[in-house]
Amino acid sequence: MTAVLEISGLRKTYRGRKGVRNALDGFDMVVEAGQVHGFLGPNGSGKTTTLRTLLGLIKPNEGRMSILGREVPKHLPEVAREVGAIVESPQFFGNFTAETTLSLLADAGGVNRNRVYSVLDLVGLRDRSKERVKTYSLGMKQRLAVASALLKEPKLLILDEPANGLDPGGIREMRTLMRDLSAAGMTVLLSSHILGEIQLICDSVTIISAGKRVTSGSVAEVLARHKSGAVKVRLEPGVDMMGAAQILRAAGAAVTLDTDHFTVGNASNPAQITKLLAQQEIYVTELTPVAADLEDVFLELTGTAPVEGQNRQVDETAMSAAGKGGWGQ
C-alpha cells in the first residue's frame, strides 16, 4: 500500500505563563491510500495541533511530514490542491443558498462550476441546494462544509470532528457520506471522539495520548491486539452455576456470575475451564471469547482522564500482543 500521509517525530511545544507544554511529543502517523483512517485521542491530546501543523497553520519544533509523497510544509503550495480539509467549522452566509455558496467558492478556487452539482450529489444536498443555508440543520451545514472541501477533487480529505454536535440521524448521514467517499477512492483522515462511529466507519486508526502515538493499525489488528482475555461460559441447564464458579475461583479464575452464564476474566487457557469442570462432572455447553471494542482499547491506552503523567506512553504498534499472562496457562 502507498502512504498518502506520513508523520514522524512531530514535536510542538507551546510556551505560556505556566511554562512549556508539549502538545506533540514525538508523534508518528501513517495513513495508507484509500483508507478511512480514524484519529482518536482524549481532549487535549494533540489531534487539532497535528492537523493544523500538517496544513501549515502551525510551525512544529521538530519532525517530518509528507502528504502524497511530498514533504510539507516545504511543498504545501503544490499539494494543497489535492488536500481538502475542515479543521475549524467554516462559517457560511445564512442568506445564501448552498448552490450560490459553492458556486462562489468554485469561482474563487478556479474550479469549473459543473463540479458544484457533483459535490451536492455526493453529500446528498442536491434537492435542498436552492434553499438558504440558515434553514439547514447542523448536519446539513456539516455536509455543505464537506462539499466545499470536495470542490477541488482532493485525493486526501481531512476532517476534524465532523460528527461534533450532530444528532444520531446526522451522524448516520455523515457515516454514509464517509463510506461513499471511500468507495469513490478518496483517502479520509477523520478525528473523532465517537468511538463506536470510528469502529463502524474506519479501516484503520491511530490513537494519540499526551502528544504521542499509543497504537495504530487496521481496526481489526488493534482490536486483536487487545483481546479482552475474557471468555463467556454457559453450562448445561439446571447445573449449579455458583458451585461451578467456586471450583474455578479455587483454581485462581476471576469469575463474574450473570443470570444464565458466567464470565472468566483472566482465561488465558480456556481448555482449563472445561477440564476442571468436567472433572466434577459439570459440562460446558458454550465457551466464547469476549471481544474488546475500540472503546475498551481507547480507555486502556489513554486512561479515562487525559491527565498528564497518567496516560500510557508506550507506542504498542510495533509491540507483540503476546505475554499478557493470565489464569490457566
Ligand SMILES: Nc1ncnc2c1ncn2[C@@H]1O[C@H](COP(=O)(O)OP(=O)(O)OP(=O)(O)O)[C@@H](O)[C@H]1O
Ligand atoms: N495556542 C495554544 N497555546 C497554548 N497551548 C495550546 C494551544 N493550542 C493547544 N494547546 C495545548 O496543546 C495541547 C493539545 O491541544 P489540541 O487542541 O491539539 O488537542 P486535541 O486533541 O485537539 O483536543 P480536543 O479533542 O479537545 O480538541 C493541549 O494541552 C492544549 O491545551
